[in-house]
Amino acid sequence: MRKIIWLLAAIAILSLPSISMAATIFTWTDSSSDVPGTEYTLTITGTGPYSANLTANTVNQPGWYIDWIQIKFDQGNLSDLYSLISPSASWYIADKVNDPAVNVIQVGEAIPTDAFSALYVSGILASSSVDVTQGILLDGSSYSWAFDFAIQGGGTLSMTPSLKVGYYDGVKTMEGYYFTQMSQEFAIPEPITILLLGSGLIGPAALGRKFKK
Numbered sequence: 097m098r099k100i101i102w103l104l105a106a107i108a109i110l111s112l113p114s115i116s117m118a119a120t121i122f123t124w125t126d127s128s129s130d131v132p133g134t135e136y137t138l139t140i141t142g143t144g145p146y147s148a149n150l151t152a153n154t155v156n157q158p159g160w161y162i163d164w165i166q167i168k169f170d171q172g173n174l175s176d177l178y179s180l181i182s183p184s185a186s187w188y189i190a191d192k193v194n195d196p197a198v199n200v201i202q203v204g205e206a207i208p209t210d211a212f213s214a215l216y217v218s219g220i221l222a223s224s225s226v227d228v229t230q231g232i233l234l235d236g237s238s239y240s241w242a243f244d245f246a247i248q249g250g251g252t253l254s255m256t257p258s259l260k261v262g263y264y265d266g267v268k269t270m271e272g273y274y275f276t277q278m279s280q281e282f283a284i285p286e287p288i289t290i291l292l293l294g295s296g297l298i299g300p301a302a303l304g305r306k307f308k309k
Contacts, residue, residue, distance in 0.1 A: 124259050130276035131157045131234060131263050138167070140253065145246040150215075154234045159265050161231035164200060164207055164216035165241070166260035173251030175213045181242040182215065186230040190214040193248060201226055202262060202275055212260065215241055220264065228264035228273050256281055 122138040133155035140148050146169075152162065169175045176193040190198040191213040197206040198214065199222045208214040219227035232239050247253065258281045265274035 120253065122257055124278075124280050126155075126261065126278045126280070128280055129261070129263055129278040131155065131160050132278075134162075134234065134261075134278075136259060136261075138257070138259075144252070145244055146253065147244050148242070150241045151238060152232065152240075153238045154232065154236060156236040157234040160234040161228050161264050161266065162234070162239075162261055163220045163228055163231035163264045164214055164262040166207055166209065166212040166214045166258075168210065168212045168258040169245065169253055170211060170247045170251040171254050171256070172211060173247050173249045174211055175245050175247050175251075177213045177215075177243055177245045179242075179244040180215065183232055183239045183241070184217075184230070186217040186219060187215055187241070188218060189243065190216060199223065200262070201273070207262075209260075212258070213245065215243075216262075220262070226273070228266050231264065234263070 119139055119141045122140075124136045124138075126132045126134045126136070135153040137151045137153075138148060139151075140146050150165070150167075154162070167175075174192040177189040177191050180187065180189050189195075190208050192208055192211065195208065198208070198216065199206050200216065200220045201222050202220075207216060217230040218224055219230035259278070261278040263276050263278070
């Protein structure tokens with residue numbers, strides 16, 4: 097009788113629906129700016145709209161800040177960003193869909209550019225009181241940005257996304273700051289599938305041990 101009860105319990109557990117979530121993870125290590133070494137990890141889930149989490153494991157470069165980040169999710173189509181959760185309240189979203197150009201304190205380039213979408217702090221807007229210290233300090237800590245996005249025009253997530261990062265040094269010069277930029281494209285990653293079975297994995301193992309007694 098006991099074995100019949102355990103068998104019925106096993107059938108009930110195995111019949112529970114499993115949850116499968118595919119995540120694509122991209123990583124960059126800054127090798128193109130004057131303050132290299134910060135590692136960036138971009139994790140994307142969903143099939144459109146997408147959810148994204150960008151993490152920066154910063155190097156220790158006293159005085160330098162990350163003040164804007166640009167990502168190209170599709171090599172030809174524009175992306176619409178929304179629902180930003182950022183390290184501080186000073187961060188905002190800019191994309192070609194809603195913000196054709198945001199004028200920042202950088203000679204020769206506004207953000208976002210081309211099919212890039214951007215995250216930025218208000219302190220680097222050319223029309224505001226410049227304060228690069230609103231950004232993320234390169235102090236050896238880790239910081240994360242979470243947001244959702246959709247690709248316009250029926251586009252799909254690129255397997256070779258591009259990442260740009262604007263770094264500013266608050267040390268006073270004639271212009272009030274130093275600037276350098278990372279601009280890199282990632283190689284094709286390996287998509288990672290996370291399969292969540294819940295108690296469906298635990299139950300059979302426990303039952304197996306029970307029957308061996």
